[in-house]
Each structure stands twice: as structure tokens, then as C-alpha cells.
Amino acid sequence: MKKDTTHHDHSVESHKACVSLVPIFNHLEDGQLDEIMGTTHSVSYQKHELIYHAGDESNALYIVNKGKVRIYRLSESGKEQLVRILNPGDFTGEMALFSESTHETYAEAMVNTKICMINRLDLQEFLMKYPSISLKILAEFSHRLDASEKQSSRFATEKVDTRIALFLVDYLDKEISGTDELTLPMSKKDLASYLGTTPETISRKFNELEDRGYIKQLTHKQIRIVDLDGLLFV
Amino acid sequence: MKKDTTHHDHSVESHKACVSLVPIFNHLEDGQLDEIMGTTHSVSYQKHELIYHAGDESNALYIVNKGKVRIYRLSESGKEQLVRILNPGDFTGEMALFSESTHETYAEAMVNTKICMINRLDLQEFLMKYPSISLKILAEFSHRLDASEKQSSRFATEKVDTRIALFLVDYLDKEISGTDELTLPMSKKDLASYLGTTPETISRKFNELEDRGYIKQLTHKQIRIVDLDGLLFV
DNA sequence: CGGCATTTTGACCTCGTTCAACAACTGTGG
DNA sequence: CCACAGTTGTTGAACGAGGTCAAAATGCCG
Numbered sequence: 058m059k060k061d062t063t064h065h066d067h068s069v070e071s072h073k074a075c076v077s078l079v080p081i082f083n084h085l086e087d088g089q090l091d092e093i094m095g096t097t098h099s100v101s102y103q104k105h106e107l108i109y110h111a112g113d114e115s116n117a118l119y120i121v122n123k124g125k126v127r128i129y130r131l132s133e134s135g136k137e138q139l140v141r142i143l144n145p146g147d148f149t150g151e152m153a154l155f156s157e158s159t160h161e162t163y164a165e166a167m168v169n170t171k172i173c174m175i176n177r178l179d180l181q182e183f184l185m186k187y188p189s190i191s192l193k194i195l196a197e198f199s200h201r202l203d204a205s206e207k208q209s210s211r212f213a214t215e216k217v218d219t220r221i222a223l224f225l226v227d228y229l230d231k232e233i234s235g236t237d238e239l240t241l242p243m244s245k246k247d248l249a250s251y252l253g254t255t256p257e258t259i260s261r262k263f264n265e266l267e268d269r270g271y272i273k274q275l276t277h278k279q280i281r282i283v284d285l286d287g288l289l290f291v
Numbered sequence: 292m293k294k295d296t297t298h299h300d301h302s303v304e305s306h307k308a309c310v311s312l313v314p315i316f317n318h319l320e321d322g323q324l325d326e327i328m329g330t331t332h333s334v335s336y337q338k339h340e341l342i343y344h345a346g347d348e349s350n351a352l353y354i355v356n357k358g359k360v361r362i363y364r365l366s367e368s369g370k371e372q373l374v375r376i377l378n379p380g381d382f383t384g385e386m387a388l389f390s391e392s393t394h395e396t397y398a399e400a401m402v403n404t405k406i407c408m409i410n411r412l413d414l415q416e417f418l419m420k421y422p423s424i425s426l427k428i429l430a431e432f433s434h435r436l437d438a439s440e441k442q443s444s445r446f447a448t449e450k451v452d453t454r455i456a457l458f459l460v461d462y463l464d465k466e467i468s469g470t471d472e473l474t475l476p477m478s479k480k481d482l483a484s485y486l487g488t489t490p491e492t493i494s495r496k497f498n499e500l501e502d503r504g505y506i507k508q509l510t511h512k513q514i515r516i517v518d519l520d521g522l523l524f525v
Numbered sequence: 526c527g528g529c530a531t532t533t534t535g536a537c538c539t540c541g542t543t544c545a546a547c548a549a550c551t552g553t554g555g
Numbered sequence: 556c557c558a559c560a561g562t563t564g565t566t567g568a569a570c571g572a573g574g575t576c577a578a579a580a581t582g583c584c585g
Contacts, residue, residue, distance in 0.1 A: 130440065133457060136448035140440055155426070156433040161441070184426060188418060191425035192389070198432040199390040205439040206364065206374055207395070212446030213487030214370035217541070223367060246563060253447030258541060260565050277550080277564070451573070480531065492573060494533050511532070511582075 075099070075122040075173040078146050081193040089187060096179040102166035109150070113160045117174040119150040124170025129163050129250070139251040142167070142242060151194070154180065217254050218262050222291040224252060225272070229282060237285075241278045266291070309333070309356040309407040312380050315427040323421060330413040336400035343384070347394045351408040353384040358404025363397050363484070373485040376401070376476060385428070388414065451488050452496050456525040458486060459506070463516060471516045472509070479511070500525070 076082050076094050085093070099122065102108055108119060108126065126143040140162060143149055149164055154177055184191050211220050229239055241248065245263075249256045263280075266272045271288045273281040282288065310316050310328050319327070333356065336342055342353060342360065360377040374396060377383055383398055388411055418425050445454050463473055475482065479497075483490045500506045505522045507515040516522065 130444045132444050132448040134449055134453060138444040138447045140444070151429075152433050152437055154433075155429040156431075156437070161437055181426070185422045188420075188422040188425060191422060191429065192415070192418060195385075195389040195425065195428060195432065197390075198429065198436060199386050199388075202432060202436050202439060203386055203390070203395055205436060205443055209439055209443045209446060210364045210366050210372040210374070212443060213372045213484075214366040215368055219368060244563065250447075255542065256564065257543080257566085261541090264565090478531070489574060490532065491534085491575080495573090498533090 075120055075171075078122075079120055079148060080146065081148070081190060081197060084189065084193065085187065093175070093183060097173045097175050100172050100174060102170045102172065104166055104168050104170075106166045108164040108166060108170075108172060109160050111160050111163055114158060115150055115152070115154055115160050116177050117150055118148055118154060118177070118180050119164070120148045120173040120175070121145050122171040122173050124172075125167040126170060126172075127163075127165045127167050127247070129165070130161065131163070137250055138253065139243070139247050148197075151198075212253050217252070217258055218265065218291050220252050220254075221259070221262050222266070222271070222288045224248075225280070225282065226285065226288060229285075237282045238275070239280055239282070241280065245277070309354055309405075312356075313354055313382060314380065315382070315424060315431060318423065318427065319421065327409070327417060331407045331409050334406050334408060336404045336406065338400055338402050338404075340400045342398040342400060342404075342406060343394050345394050345397055348392060349384060349386070349388055349394055350411050351384055352382055352388060352411070352414050353398070354382045354407040354409070355379050356405040356407050359401040360404060360406075361397075361399045361401050361481070363399070364395065365397070371484055372487065373477070373481050382431075385432075446487050451486065451492055452499065452525050454486050454488075455493070455496050456500070456505070456522045458482075459514070459516065460519065460522060463519075471519075473514055473516070475512045475514065 076097060077090055082090065082093060102124075109115070111131065121143045123145055126149070128140045128143065128149060130138050130140055132138060150160075152161060211223060215223070225239070228242070232239060243251070245259050246256050249259045252259070263272070263274060266288070267274055269287070271282070271284045271291070273283055275281055310331060311324055316324065316327060336358075343349070345365065355377045357379055360383070362374045362377065362383060364372050364374055366372060386395060445457060449457070459473070462476070466473060477485070479493050480490050483493045486493070497506070497508060500522070501508055503521070505516070505518045505525070507517055509515055
């Protein structure tokens, strides 16, 4: 399971990159960065491997160094919902770190993935020593809370086609888009799970949006936004 | 707007209570509490008055001292969703404090309400000075994030009757329940908004749950849980 | 008591799920 | 490089959950 920690130079290099890459640390001075780097260890996961599991005790903050991670939940009735996808620089594991002692979500490597872990106690020490880190994490939490509540509110009040349209618009915003084309960041199956519907409905609604002239489906994953304003008024 | 800060003894008393009452501060020593108290000011709101408004600039942390506050969102299509209800000791306003500069939600006094406000800059100063406060807030945020994601996930995967059942069970858990009776903390109209459905459906589903022998509706707001296990398997 | 908001009930209709079959895509080993 | 198997995506038809609209009933507060 544990790999690459004392492997060769390249590993150490990317190890440093891992910490300095993250928004919550990248404002620190070099000396402080080194100090944090010293306590992290790096772990690699194979595609489809579980990084943690609901019910697991939480002992670390996980920072994605390379790869992609699916965070999902199982609802009371056993259905899976995709919560978010982590890309390099994103972190997780915090939930359990600060309040609950066990994870509520599942984290699964979508491709071969390298994670930097910071031990819970080490992190708490840093937070007490460098309070500015807390402020960064608080900012990140605020964003996530906002995103999650917005998502909740859309589930509560919008129909599926609107949720899809808003997803596309949001996602286009996030891309450094000089373009009107986008590549779906996940399979349509996952998108269905993320948007609280079924793959069948996703498929039909995409066709509907295309028929109405708002989008053009280039391939399964490539989409061109033809009429952004139209999309916003679905 | 500003009231009660130098009013009379009773006001100062409750002012202190306000700060020392809150989980995020109540671990501090007396001297530190006094210091924070010194920077807070107290504001009163009438029933139905808005405390803040989506789009408002955020300048303060709001702690409920007395009363009840409805936090809600308007979705893209203009429908309202109830996000949470604040009781004495709960706080809000944080979203904008740490990341966005404007509020995404609306906060409305449900009854005559007294709020303690801590200025954004003062708070940041305290966070840098007493890092343990950040840890408390991080813990609180973790909880909220978890609650919000859980809610999201229920919207995405459960039908209305299950959401209602889970709401009742959760709420019964939260009460210091030696009893199997509960008083709904909000109107059914608000409950509908909170659970992402309509008052009509709420009404019908409550009847259904009663017909199936899981609950008994004593009055509009009083409910007895007759068969908890049944409710969990709805 | 009278007025107003909340809650309930009924009838109807729409949206989205479900199930089943098929098509397209991806990766693996021969 | 192709064949095959396992996913993932698409399409059709039927059903059902829940939204909508209208109207009546209940409860609340001045």
C-alpha cells in the first residue's frame, strides 16, 4: 500500500510540490513549508482502490498529488450519490478530522493516484502554531458549504433539465474557457448520480437540450454550448 | 439599529451570556471571554425582519442570543428553500466572512430576536490570537458540511416519504427525548420547503404515515412516534 | 368576532423512474 | 490487431410519485 516515500529524487520532488501546490499551504514561507513537508507521507492507490471507507476512523488529511478521486455517499436506502471529484491540489478527510471520528463518505481512486497524507495530530499542531492555515481552511470550508447548500437547494427546487443546464453552465465557468466546448469531467452514469437522477434521464435530457438547439453533443464526453442564454432559461 | 450595548445591567448580563453560551467560545478563559465580549454589539430584530440579505456585503458573525432565525436561499428559478433554523447559541454569517464577500442566503427573524454581532476584523484578530477558536469553528463547519451533504444526498436518492421519516427520526434524536412525542420546530409549509416538496404533499404523506400506523398526529404540530422501526423502513 | 395564513382534500396531469432490449465503447488476452 | 466480455450509454413503453390548481376547512391573532 505505502509506496514512493523513500523511492528516489523524483518522488521527494513531487512530495514537496504536493504541499506547496495546495491553496491552504501555499501562502506559507519556505521554512514552514519544509516543516510541514517533513511530516507528510505519500501513498499511491491503484485505479478503483478505496482510499477510505464510511465508518473508517479518520486519522489524516488527504491531499491529492496526482490522479483523480471520487467522493461518494451511500444514502439510508443504500443508493450511491457522487458528492464531488477531487483533482490534484484538492483535499479531503477533514470531516472526520475536526468533528466526527469516522468518515461519512467513501473515497475511491478513479485512476492511479498519489496522495499526500498529513497526520491528524501533526496538522492540529500546525494549526495552533500557524493560525493562518486555519483561516485558509475555513475559507475552503465556506466554499464547500456554499456549494453543498446550493446543490441541496437545486435538488429541492429545480427539475432535472434545469439542474443539468446549471451544471453545464457552472462547469463552463470553472474551465479557463476561451471556448464554448467542454469535456464532461465524469461518465454520464456518474453525472446522473451527482445530479440525483438516472443515466436514462440524463441521456434523454441531453437529447432534448440538443433538439432545442442549446447544445451540440460532439462525442459522448464532448459538448459544445451553442446557446448559453437559452440554457440559462431552461 | 444599534441598541442595548450600554443600556442597563440586564442587557450587559445577557450580552455576556450570549458569548459564553456559544460552543465556539465557551472553552475560553474568563479574561479572553471578556475581551471578546468587549467587541460585540447586540442588535434586536422584530418578527419577520431581515437580518441580512443575499448580495449584502458581509461584515460580521451573527450569534443568536434570543429568538429564532430562518436561513433560506432562493434558487435560480426563484423558489425559496429553507436551509436551517437558528436557535439561541447558533451562529451564521460565516460564509461571507471567510470567503465570499457577499451573502448567498437570507436570514429572517421568525420572532422578536436578539443577535450578538462580532465584527469581521475583530473576529479575525481573535482567530489569529487564540487559534483554538478556529478549531472549534472548523469542527462546527465540518458538522454543517456533513449535514448539508447528507441532506443533498437524501434529496438525490430518497423519495418524499423517506425524507419525512428520516427528518422525524433525526429530530427525535436531537431532542432530549425520554418521550416518543415531538413538536415540529416549524410550520408544515416551512417543513415542505426544507424537505424540497409542497405543503400538499406533506399533508398527504403525514396522513399516509398515520394510516400505516407509524405515527399519530395529535395536533398540527404535535406528533407521536408510534412505530420507530417501521418509520425507518418506509 | 372577523380576517388572514396555514392546512387539508380532491382531481388532474406531468415528469421522471423503471424495466427491458439493444448499441457503442473500453480494455484485455490471444 | 482482432475477438470477446464487461461496462456504459441509448431508446421505447408503461407506470407511479408527486406537483399543480382550486376550493374548503381549520387555526391563529388582533
